[in-house]
Amino acid sequence: MYATRRSRLRDHVTAAGTAAALVTRPANVRYLAAAAPRGSALLLGKREDILFCAGPPEDRPYEGRPDDNLRVHVLAPNATGAGVGTGIGTGDAAVAAADLAVAQAADSLAVEEHHLTVTRHRAIASVAPGLRLGDLGGAVEQLRVVKDEEEISCLRIGAEIADQALGELLESILVGRTERHLALELERRLVDHGADGPAFPTSVATGPNSGRRGHRPTDRRVEEGDFLTVCLGATYRGYRCEIGRTFVIGTSPADWQIELYDLVFAAQRAGRESLAPGAAYRDVDRAARQVLDSAGYAEALPPLTGHGVGLEIDEDPQLAPAAMGKLDACVPVTVEPGVHLPGRGGVRIDDTLVVRPEADGGPELLTITTKELLAL
Amino acid sequence: MYATRRSRLRDHVTAAGTAAALVTRPANVRYLAAAAPRGSALLLGKREDILFCAGPPEDRPYEGRPDDNLRVHVLAPNATGAGVGTGIGTGDAAVAAADLAVAQAADSLAVEEHHLTVTRHRAIASVAPGLRLGDLGGAVEQLRVVKDEEEISCLRIGAEIADQALGELLESILVGRTERHLALELERRLVDHGADGPAFPTSVATGPNSGRRGHRPTDRRVEEGDFLTVCLGATYRGYRCEIGRTFVIGTSPADWQIELYDLVFAAQRAGRESLAPGAAYRDVDRAARQVLDSAGYAEALPPLTGHGVGLEIDEDPQLAPAAMGKLDACVPVTVEPGVHLPGRGGVRIDDTLVVRPEADGGPELLTITTKELLAL
Numbered sequence: 001m002y003a004t005r006r007s008r009l010r011d012h013v014t015a016a017g018t019a020a021a022l023v024t025r026p027a028n029v030r031y032l033a034a035a036a037p038r039g040s041a042l043l044l045g046k047r048e049d050i051l052f053c054a055g056p057p058e059d060r061p062y063e064g065r066p067d068d069n070l071r072v073h074v075l076a077p078n079a080t081g082a083g084v085g086t087g088i089g090t091g092d093a094a095v096a097a098a099d100l101a102v103a104q105a106a107d108s109l110a111v112e113e114h115h116l117t118v119t120r121h122r123a124i125a126s127v128a129p130g131l132r133l134g135d136l137g138g139a140v141e142q143l144r145v146v147k148d149e150e151e152i153s154c155l156r157i158g159a160e161i162a163d164q165a166l167g168e169l170l171e172s173i174l175v176g177r178t179e180r181h182l183a184l185e186l187e188r189r190l191v192d193h194g195a196d197g198p199a200f201p202t203s204v205a206t207g208p209n210s211g212r213r214g215h216r217p218t219d220r221r222v223e224e225g226d227f228l229t230v231c232l233g234a235t236y237r238g239y240r241c242e243i244g245r246t247f248v249i250g251t252s253p254a255d256w257q258i259e260l261y262d263l264v265f266a267a268q269r270a271g272r273e274s275l276a277p278g279a280a281y282r283d284v285d286r287a288a289r290q291v292l293d294s295a296g297y298a299e300a301l302p303p304l305t306g307h308g309v310g311l312e313i314d315e316d317p318q319l320a321p322a323a324m325g326k327l328d329a330c331v332p333v334t335v336e337p338g339v340h341l342p343g344r345g346g347v348r349i350d351d352t353l354v355v356r357p358e359a360d361g362g363p364e365l366l367t368i369t370t371k372e373l374l375a376l
Numbered sequence: 377m378y379a380t381r382r383s384r385l386r387d388h389v390t391a392a393g394t395a396a397a398l399v400t401r402p403a404n405v406r407y408l409a410a411a412a413p414r415g416s417a418l419l420l421g422k423r424e425d426i427l428f429c430a431g432p433p434e435d436r437p438y439e440g441r442p443d444d445n446l447r448v449h450v451l452a453p454n455a456t457g458a459g460v461g462t463g464i465g466t467g468d469a470a471v472a473a474a475d476l477a478v479a480q481a482a483d484s485l486a487v488e489e490h491h492l493t494v495t496r497h498r499a500i501a502s503v504a505p506g507l508r509l510g511d512l513g514g515a516v517e518q519l520r521v522v523k524d525e526e527e528i529s530c531l532r533i534g535a536e537i538a539d540q541a542l543g544e545l546l547e548s549i550l551v552g553r554t555e556r557h558l559a560l561e562l563e564r565r566l567v568d569h570g571a572d573g574p575a576f577p578t579s580v581a582t583g584p585n586s587g588r589r590g591h592r593p594t595d596r597r598v599e600e601g602d603f604l605t606v607c608l609g610a611t612y613r614g615y616r617c618e619i620g621r622t623f624v625i626g627t628s629p630a631d632w633q634i635e636l637y638d639l640v641f642a643a644q645r646a647g648r649e650s651l652a653p654g655a656a657y658r659d660v661d662r663a664a665r666q667v668l669d670s671a672g673y674a675e676a677l678p679p680l681t682g683h684g685v686g687l688e689i690d691e692d693p694q695l696a697p698a699a700m701g702k703l704d705a706c707v708p709v710t711v712e713p714g715v716h717l718p719g720r721g722g723v724r725i726d727d728t729l730v731v732r733p734e735a736d737g738g739p740e741l742l743t744i745t746t747k748e749l750l751a752l
Binding site: 063111113114115116117118119121122135180181184187188191192216 | 487489490491492493495498556560563564567568592
């Protein structure tokens with residue numbers, strides 16, 4: 001499987017007229033090599049593919065083990081004392097890889113200019129002055145957009161884990177506990193249920209914080225009458241999913257809470273229902289956005305309605321007003337509209353789904369926790 | 377204080393003949409601006425210093441609030457849909473800052489080439505074609521090496537928190553629990569005691585894993601007779617400290633365990649005792665290393681004995697064989713020699729200390745948990 005991915009990338013590189021490619025973005029390295037040990041770089045060389053690592057890959061199932069079909073080259077420890085300021089030393093994997101590309105008689109090398117720093121780029125150029133450096137651009141990111149069933153299965157397990165962790169939290173007493181403690185509790189439960197770890201920093205937002213995208217937990221305590229927005233995800237074998245729900249604390253929600261919830265729910269449903277192979281990214285965004293727009297919340301809206309997930313939590317595609325492109329089958333995305341009213345709080349509902357054709361039953365919902373407005 | 381730091385950097389930039397500087401590395405932004413909201417960039421302009429943020433800075437005490445003397449410019453949300461592959465959009469703070477540098481009539485701009493990607497560097501060059509781009513290098517990192525008493529006080533509190541979390545763990549039952557659960561438990565306790573969060577991923581290593589630097593916790597369970605190495609740290613107001621200890625599980629350690637422990641302890645003490653203003657980095661490293669070397673463990677040694685800590689957990693200086701430079705007073709560093717014997721395990725002892733002159737009592741030990749070999 002990894003060899004097939006590398007061969008697809010090699011076809012792309014060859015078609016672009018480049019002899020070799022150097023992949024350094026960690027998620028891209030992992031996608032192509034099965035593992036991305038810290039400080040590693042993958043060379044698709046003229047004669048052979050080699051994974052350069054700063055140290056021996058550790059035996060950690062969560063991190064993946066380098067693909068057996070791939071030669072692994074462990075660099076000598078960087079003992080130059082060059083300091084951390086530059087990040088370049090004799091042990092730099094990208095520099096070592098460029099050196100070997102030259103030894104393999106490559107005359108050109110495509111690098112990930114959106115990931116390499118200017119300093120490392122220059123170090124590569126200086127170690128290999130005869131090498132023509134090009135830009136690999138987002139080629140690996142594009143290969144990663146459509147997932148195979150094994151990848152989707154990892155996302156599905158991750159979503160189950162997140163659903164479990166969230167479900168257990170809802171059964172516990174919430175009033176009086178801080179956002180930070182609830183977030184830590186959720187992260188512990190994710191690992192208890194088999195996650196490698198959280199997919200991103202767990203967000204717990206209460207009262208006036210509720211409904212904010214990416215809110216980082218504070219020491220505010222849950223109070224009666226609050227909206228409570230929770231957004232979490234599990235990483236399972238490197239794959240990251242996301243779920244977000246908003247609850248109300250106490251016996252009965254206020255009218256404004258019910259209205260706002262119903263509205264965001266309608267927007268989220270409209271987004272979900274528009275997921276189909278061939279649907280334009282911007283049309284999915286518009287489907288959700290116009291529900292909120294027409295209710296007068298245009299100002300309060302986030303820049304995007306959803307995004308791809310996989311080895312990173314925020315991948316292509318972006319479901320946003322100006323996004324170009326169309327969905328394919330087997331693309332997992334989030335649909336996560338929300339409204340935040342400064343000083344009052346708000347609602348956010350977030351699912352991870354896989355785009356599937358109508359004939360296969362339409363979009364597959366991975367995060368199945370109820371979206372009814374629960375009063376806790 | 378932040379204005380003073382910026383003015384020191386400005387002196388450096390002016391002396392290098394550059395009109396303006398652009399700081400993008402998050403820890404550097406935080407050092408100069410008191411806060412580094414996600415996607416922010418700091419411009420030291422010709423007329424004014426401005427912090428560019430991708431969104432409004434959130435009200436999170438742990439993240440810091442931008443210095444009041446600094447203008448904060450919040451960018452419009454990036455709705456270009458350019459995708460995450462490139463990381464560049466209309467909302468890129470560095471690009472916006474370069475644009476403003478030109479508007480302030482700067483003809484040259486020093487950027488952090490060791491942090492900026494090639495793609496962002498190019499985007500800056502294209503938005504400001506008349507601007508001569510230079511390299512700021514590690515100028516801010518160098519300013520950060522010597523800490524003021526407020527910074528040291530944050531490190532001291534962080535160290536107290538880490539000591540507390542570790543002390544509580546030692547009182548609990550350990551046999552049968554997994555490395556991963558112990559690590560999560562420690563991280564929860566750090567936050568319980570007031571940390572912003574862990575300073576780095578907590579490392580718990582048992583049996584054959586013990587003594588490995590940066591070991592990531594696995595599902596291995598603690599067994600009788602194991603060495604147990606724990607390495608953790610707290611972040612407090614952005615400042616990160618580190619403590620590492622090795623214990624033995626069961627009533628009495630084996631002879632080889634006592635011997636290895638005594639040896640690493642002697643090496644660590646030698647390193648600590650060599651900390652003084654004016655001591656060469658490499659001499660501190662050598663002091664610890666030669667104890668292990670002369671006992672025949674040259675092969676098993678890590679590339680460095682310690683490193684600076686502060687807003688990042690791994691800062692300058694590096695205490696390593698080829699490191700150039702000398703310690704100053706008020707530089708906090710770790711001293712963390714260790715030996716790992718493949719298949720058997722090992723010992724690692726790690727303290728955070730602040731270099732102080734002899735007249736002030738010599739090095740100040742921040743992490744005060746006992747270094748006796750405890751049998752748990």
